Amino acid sequence: MKVYFIGAGPGDPDLITVRAVKILERSKICIYAGSLVNPDILKYLPKEARILDSASMTLDEVIAVYKEAKEIDEDVARVHTGDPSLYGAINEQMEGLEEMGVEYDVVPGVSSFQAAAAALKTELTMPEISQAVVLTRTSGRTPMPEGQELEKMAQNQATLCIFLSTHKIKEVPDTLIPYYGADCPVAVVYKASWPDQIIVQGTLSTIANKTVSAGIKKTALIMVGHAIGARGTTSKLYDKNFSHEFRKATK
Ligand code: SAH
Numbered sequence: 001m002k003v004y005f006i007g008a009g010p011g012d013p014d015l016i017t018v019r020a021v022k023i024l025e026r027s028k029i030c031i032y033a034g035s036l037v038n039p040d041i042l043k044y045l046p047k048e049a050r051i052l053d054s055a056s057m058t059l060d061e062v063i064a065v066y067k068e069a070k071e072i073d074e075d076v077a078r079v080h081t082g083d084p085s086l087y088g089a090i091n092e093q094m095e096g097l098e099e100m101g102v103e104y105d106v107v108p109g110v111s112s113f114q115a116a117a118a119a120l121k122t123e124l125t126m127p128e129i130s131q132a133v134v135l136t137r138t139s140g141r142t143p144m145p146e147g148q149e150l151e152k153m154a155q156n157q158a159t160l161c162i163f164l165s166t167h168k169i170k171e172v173p174d175t176l177i178p179y180y181g182a183d184c185p186v187a188v189v190y191k192a193s194w195p196d197q198i199i200v201q202g203t204l205s206t207i208a209n210k211t212v213s214a215g216i217k218k219t220a221l222i223m224v225g226h227a228i229g230a231r232g233t234t235s236k237l238y239d240k241n242f243s244h245e246f247r248k249a250t251k
Helices: 018-025 037-046 059-071 090-098 114-118 151-158 172-178 205-212
Strands: 004-007 029-032 050-053 077-079 103-107 132-138 159-163 185-190 198-203 218-223
Touching: 004 018, 004 090, 018 037, 018 077, 018 103, 029 037, 029 059, 059 077, 059 090, 090 103, 103 218, 114 185, 114 198, 114 218, 132 151, 151 159, 159 198, 172 205, 172 218, 185 205, 198 205
Parallel strands: 004 077, 004 103, 029 050, 029 077, 132 159
Antiparallel strands: 159 218, 185 198, 185 218
């Protein structure tokens, strides 16, 4: 018996991995995060599967399901949104399983920041503009560890993918303008890859009003940086004068 922590991807059921589908197809017990996981992926489960929505469950209730599954020797598919390693709260579940002596595996998923970049048709890294991406959030009920406040994260002008923070769309630009400039491109991507996806694009000085006007309050990412939608810089990778392991320079 095993518990599989599965990344469901950002929303579109096509963006789940082949490995995840194979596991779902043979799972008779599934707990999924109903608040963000697209219920369409439940179609991969066998008809008789027992399906539970973790949105209405406590950690103890989830652990109790794992315990029951252990007793009847049945695998559990535990489906999280995006990639389970990001803001997924899987750690406490894994600890519970270790205490019970239950084996588990993690199946990665396409994260929402990747789906947002795809929706924007942008690279997050651009030569000479940004060669680093910071996945971060602002504090909510979960405080930010000292030194990781948005202001600190802004100091390198890396591309920022800000999770769980749409409700702070007014404060975020104020914090970032001193580091990125008021004209720095920003995109707010709501429900990336879902049929009702919305993209709002602007600058640090315009994005707050535009996001409020679009009625976006949650389930969105704030993507900030000069790489967002940038054109005019070229990677050395495909440069004809640049040789690498797989190709000789043509000149
Ligand atoms: N593990 C998930 C993140 C979970 S935290 C992942 O890898 O994507 C939940 C936050 O993720 C939301 O508040 C929002 O900021 C972001 N999010 C999740 N799905 C999203 C989507 N389809 N589009 C935009 N943002 C999304």
